[in-house]
Amino acid sequence: xxxxxxxxxxxxxxxxxxxxxxxxxxxxxxxxxxxxxxxxxxxxxxxxxxxxxxxxxxxxxxxxxxxxxxxxxxxxxxxxxxxxxxxxxxxxxxxxxxxxxxxxxxxxxxxxxxxxxxxxxxxxxxxxxxxxxxxxxxxxxxxxxxxxxxxxxxxxxxxxxxxxxxxxxxxxxxxxxxxxxxxxxxxxxxxxxxxxxxxx
Numbered sequence: 001x002x003x004x005x006x007x008x009x010x011x012x013x014x015x016x017x018x019x020x021x022x023x024x025x026x027x028x029x030x031x032x033x034x035x036x037x038x039x040x041x042x043x044x045x046x047x048x049x050x051x052x053x054x055x056x057x058x059x060x061x062x063x064x065x066x067x068x069x070x071x072x073x074x075x076x077x078x079x080x081x082x083x084x085x086x087x088x089x090x091x092x093x094x095x096x097x098x099x100x101x102x103x104x105x106x107x108x109x110x111x112x113x114x115x116x117x118x119x120x121x122x123x124x125x126x127x128x129x130x131x132x133x134x135x136x137x138x139x140x141x142x143x144x145x146x147x148x149x150x151x152x153x154x155x156x157x158x159x160x161x162x163x164x165x166x167x168x169x170x171x172x173x174x175x176x177x178x179x180x181x182x183x184x185x186x187x188x189x190x191x192x193x194x195x196x197x198x199x200x
Contacts, residue, residue: 014052017042021063022070026110029117030060030125060125067110068132074099076139085147086197089140089166093193096170100177101186112174137163153199162196169193 020041025033035056039046053059079091100109111132118126144159146152153162169192176185 018066022066025063064128085150085152089143090197097186097189100174
């Protein structure tokens with residue numbers, strides 16, 4: 001086997017493990033990830049699975065990185081073409097709500113569920129969750145500040161409060177979609193966000 005083929009096969013196997021791990025974590029949380037379950041599901045040995053990551057924590061961090069990449073491509077990347085400010089934010093939140101609602105096996109948004117799962121557990125995974133959510137908050141704040149500067153929102157808008165309320169809508173939507181299976185949750189969430197982003 002050539003070195004090039006070996007590297008490609010190793011990358012493909014790692015990708016396959018990550019895909020299975022992401023699906024499992026979406027359904028049962030990062031703590032629900034076990035090397036044994038992954039190995040069984042993938043018809044691999046435990047050593048074969050762990051050899052690609054080194055530890056369960058490293059696997060969790062890799063899954064979180066994959067979830068962040070998926071979220072970035074699915075949410076803010078699709079809002080790039082919208083007008084900066086309230087229009088772009090409305091588009092991004094719309095994409096997020098759609099993402100949470102789709103039946104693609106991800107069982108909602110892994111980032112929001114992991115934030116609840118690790119909010120009281122110090123360590124690298126919690127730090128990575130904080131960094132990912134911090135990047136999203138910075139994105140929201142930048143768009144809100146642009147909206148104020150361009151008079152899409154009033155000059156005295158409390159952008160910190162508005163960002164907090166927008167985040168609350170998404171968390172409520174995620175719980176209603178995943179836990180309560182409420183078919184009206186996406187519509188209610190979009191209505192709330194539209195109301196928050198319209199200038200009085």
